[in-house]
Amino acid sequence: MSILSVRQLDIMGKQNHIVKDLSLDVQEGEWFALVGQSGSGKSMTAMAICQLLAPNLQAKGEIWYGEKNLLTLSSSEIRKVRGKRLAYIFQDYQGSFTPFLTIGQHFDEYQRTHLNLSKKARRQQAVDALISVGLNEDIYGRYPFQLSGGQLQRVSISMALLLEPDILIADEPTTALDSVSSFKVLQLLSKLQKETGCAILFITHDLRHVRKYADRIAVMKDGAIIETGDKNQVLNHPQHAYTNELIQSSPSLRRIPFKLEGVSG
Numbered sequence: 490m491s492i493l494s495v496r497q498l499d500i501m502g503k504q505n506h507i508v509k510d511l512s513l514d515v516q517e518g519e520w521f522a523l524v525g526q527s528g529s530g531k532s533m534t535a536m537a538i539c540q541l542l543a544p545n546l547q548a549k550g551e552i553w554y555g556e557k558n559l560l561t562l563s564s565s566e567i568r569k570v571r572g573k574r575l576a577y578i579f580q581d582y583q584g585s586f587t588p589f590l591t592i593g594q595h596f597d598e599y600q601r602t603h604l605n606l607s608k609k610a611r612r613q614q615a616v617d618a619l620i621s622v623g624l625n626e627d628i629y630g631r632y633p634f635q636l637s638g639g640q641l642q643r644v645s646i647s648m649a650l651l652l653e654p655d656i657l658i659a660d661e662p663t664t665a666l667d668s669v670s671s672f673k674v675l676q677l678l679s680k681l682q683k684e685t686g687c688a689i690l691f692i693t694h695d696l697r698h699v700r701k702y703a704d705r706i707a708v709m710k711d712g713a714i715i716e717t718g719d720k721n722q723v724l725n726h727p728q729h730a731y732t733n734e735l736i737q738s739s740p741s742l743r744r745i746p747f748k749l750e751g752v753s754g
């Protein structure tokens with residue numbers, strides 16, 4: 490069953506038509522990859538779904554989440570959906586953290602917005618979430634600048650999954666990480682997805698990740714989806730010359746350190 494349906498989405502700036510007549514469906518519990526070169530409109534699609542587009546951009550079309558067309562919700566209604574049922578993590582995880590607040594304070598702010606829990610219960614829930622992504626309890630009291638990129642991105646994931654969303658939008662979550670940290674973050678996402686059953690809309694230009702984790706793929710070029718289907722179908726039998734080009738230009742799969750285990754560190 491479809492959990493998110495985007496129908497005929499157009500995103501326009503004053504001078505440019507960024508996303509053109511885009512339709513896609515994310516099924517319950519699946520890992521759906523949106524791939525394409527830099528500038529093809531992947532992030533703007535994610536931003537439109539989360540209703541976080543810059544004010545100079547306008548989105549038209551329909552974005553159905555259950556019975557709700559997200560594009561028609563008021564900002565207070567969308568805030569209720571965003572974060573709770575529909576969570577997101579972005580490549581710029583540094584920008585998601587306020588430098589003078591501890592990780593615990595970030596959790597607390599988030600929990601107080603969405604949950605009605607005592608202070609003690611909030612702390613326990615946050616610590617459990619940190620432990621679930623392979624981090625230690627002491628991270629709770631630390632400031633963002635005291636953590637590595639991989640640790641911070643894992644904190645983002647633990648916060649995004651805290652409220653057990655139905656869908657997680659992950660926009661190039663490993664772009665700013667080294668290859669070992671990327672590998673661990675993706676392994677973690679895959680593990681948590683299996684545990685929680687949430688769907689993932691995964692945005693990337695790295696086909697190696699797609700080959701390993703995705704169920705289905707949509708390929709974007711110049712703001713439009715040019716090909717979509719089952720991962721193996723698209724990667725092994727691309728119908729579009731551009732998809733073939735993307736596959737040919739992708740680094741070898743052998744470069745992923747498959748043998749690494751665990752998510753700690």
Ligand SMILES: Nc1ncnc2c1ncn2[C@@H]1O[C@H](COP(=O)(O)OP(=O)(O)OP(=O)(O)O)[C@@H](O)[C@H]1O
Nearest residue numbers: 502507526527528529530531532533534543545694
């Ligand atoms: N606020 C804005 N106003 C006008 N155009 C914008 C704005 N933000 C982004 N764009 C343009 O939208 C296009 C698509 O950008 P987008 O970030 O979605 O690409 P992308 O496929 O996610 O690329 P990348 O993989 O590099 O993140 C780009 O040409 C970009 O310059």
